[in-house]
Amino acid sequence: MCAVRNQNGRLAVNRYVSNAWTGWTELAGLIGSDSSCTERGTREVVCAARNEANALVFTRFNGATWSVPAVVGGKFHSAPSCARVSATKLICVGRSATGGLSYATYSNAAWSAVSNLAITGGTYSPPSCATDGGGGVVCNTLNGASNVLASRYTGTAWQSTINITGVASDAPTCVRNGVVGGALCLVRGNLSAFINRYNGGTWALGSWSGFVNLGGAISTRVQCANPAGGRIVCTTLGIQVGRRPYSNTFNGTSWTGWIQIATTAAINETACAAYDSTNALCVFTGPNNQLSSRIGS
Amino acid sequence: MNIVKTAAVAAAIAFLSPAALAAWSAPKALGATTLATSNPSCA
Numbered sequence: 001m002c003a004v005r006n007q008n009g010r011l012a013v014n015r016y017v018s019n020a021w022t023g024w025t026e027l028a029g030l031i032g033s034d035s036s037c038t039e040r041g042t043r044e045v046v047c048a049a050r051n052e053a054n055a056l057v058f059t060r061f062n063g064a065t066w067s068v069p070a071v072v073g074g075k076f077h078s079a080p081s082c083a084r085v086s087a088t089k090l091i092c093v094g095r096s097a098t099g100g101l102s103y104a105t106y107s108n109a110a111w112s113a114v115s116n117l118a119i120t121g122g123t124y125s126p127p128s129c130a131t132d133g134g135g136g137v138v139c140n141t142l143n144g145a146s147n148v149l150a151s152r153y154t155g156t157a158w159q160s161t162i163n164i165t166g167v168a169s170d171a172p173t174c175v176r177n178g179v180v181g182g183a184l185c186l187v188r189g190n191l192s193a194f195i196n197r198y199n200g201g202t203w204a205l206g207s208w209s210g211f212v213n214l215g216g217a218i219s220t221r222v223q224c225a226n227p228a229g230g231r232i233v234c235t236t237l238g239i240q241v242g243r244r245p246y247s248n249t250f251n252g253t254s255w256t257g258w259i260q261i262a263t264t265a266a267i268n269e270t271a272c273a274a275y276d277s278t279n280a281l282c283v284f285t286g287p288n289n290q291l292s293s294r295i296g297s
Numbered sequence: 298m299n300i301v302k303t304a305a306v307a308a309a310i311a312f313l314s315p316a317a318l319a320a321w322s323a324p325k326a327l328g329a330t331t332l333a334t335s336n337p338s339c340a
Contacts, residue, residue: 001339001340002327002337002338002339003337003338003339004331004333004334004335004336004337004338005333005334005335006331006332006333006334007331007332007334009334012331014327014328014331020325021325021326021327021328023328023330024327024328024330024331026331031335033335034335034336034338035335035338036338037338037339037340038340039340045340047338047340225339247320247321259320261320261321262321262324264324268333268335268336268337269336269337270337271336271337271338271339272339273339273340281339282339283327283337283339284324285333285336285337288332289332289333289334290326290327290328290329290331290332290333291326291327291331291333291337292324292325292326292327293324293325293327294321294322294323294324294325295321295322296320296321296322297320297321
């Protein structure tokens with residue numbers, strides 16, 4: 001399941017079923033940001049974005065059809081990042097009007113009111129959030145010094161935000177890392193990708209691994225999926241002329257290193273979702289603004 | 298992670314190899330009716 005803002009300013013969605021794309025469906029209403037899609041229950045996907053009034057809007061795929069996009073509310077000053085809390089609950093998080101985080105939870109069929117989480121010193125990038133697989137959600141964002149800030153939603157409340165250091169040159173991304181209660185987050189530092197793992201336990205700087213350099217010379221945020229267990233498949237674009245897609249896969253023990261996976265040029269960020277227990281399905285945008293997908297790891 | 302020599306990281310990124318290509322499927326188009334005006338998202 002993939003979504004993108006289309007040439008009409010609307011959310012377009014497409015499903016990959018039985019080895020083929022079903023075709024684009026354009027949903028009603030204008031959006032003004034990237035969308036964020038996340039699985040919640042079985043065969044259930046929710047995609048959210050901000051609309052032209054900066055309010056959070058969402059659509060839900062119930063296994064058969066998409067709901068008409070509806071307004072949740074609030075004032076989001078970045079694209080939202082949504083992550084699964086449980087089979088019946090998810091959370092969407094974005095920058096707030098005052099530089100903190102705005103968030104709303106979607107439990108069963110009801111959204112909470114949009115609330116704000118103050119961040120000392122403010123946030124300077126959109127957040128990226130990932131489920132920890134244990135009823136919580138971990139988010140990363142940047143402060144004014146481009147250090148990475150980590151926030152954790154326990155399922156009912158936010159724990160204190162931690163400066164996990166580093167100096168990033170792009171907004172972070174987070175993905176489930178297969179450890180219940182944990183997450184893996186990535187940033188681009190200069191041109192390389194750096195990872196930092198939280199493997200659960202006490203919510204403190206010392207519970208993060210510290211940044212590890214994955215190398216590479218990359219031009220966009222790294223986007224990852226967690227097919228199963230500790231396996232993580234990541235993609236991004238290189239820095240060469242006509243930027244090419246690269247992948248880097250963690251098999252639970254080690255990373256493959258960056259491997260070029262296509263000879264065709266790409267623009268924008270990549271996006272990935274788990275496809276089976278080994279592979280991810282990732283989409284790439286061509287210079288003609290059309291999307292194509294590849295499956296692999 | 299603050300400063301990394303560009304030349305060093307440029308050397309670290311692998312060049313295309315047939316084995317690498319084989320690990321990923323051929324591309325499948327999602328359809329020409331949608332032209333992206335944002336980053337995509339998948340789930």
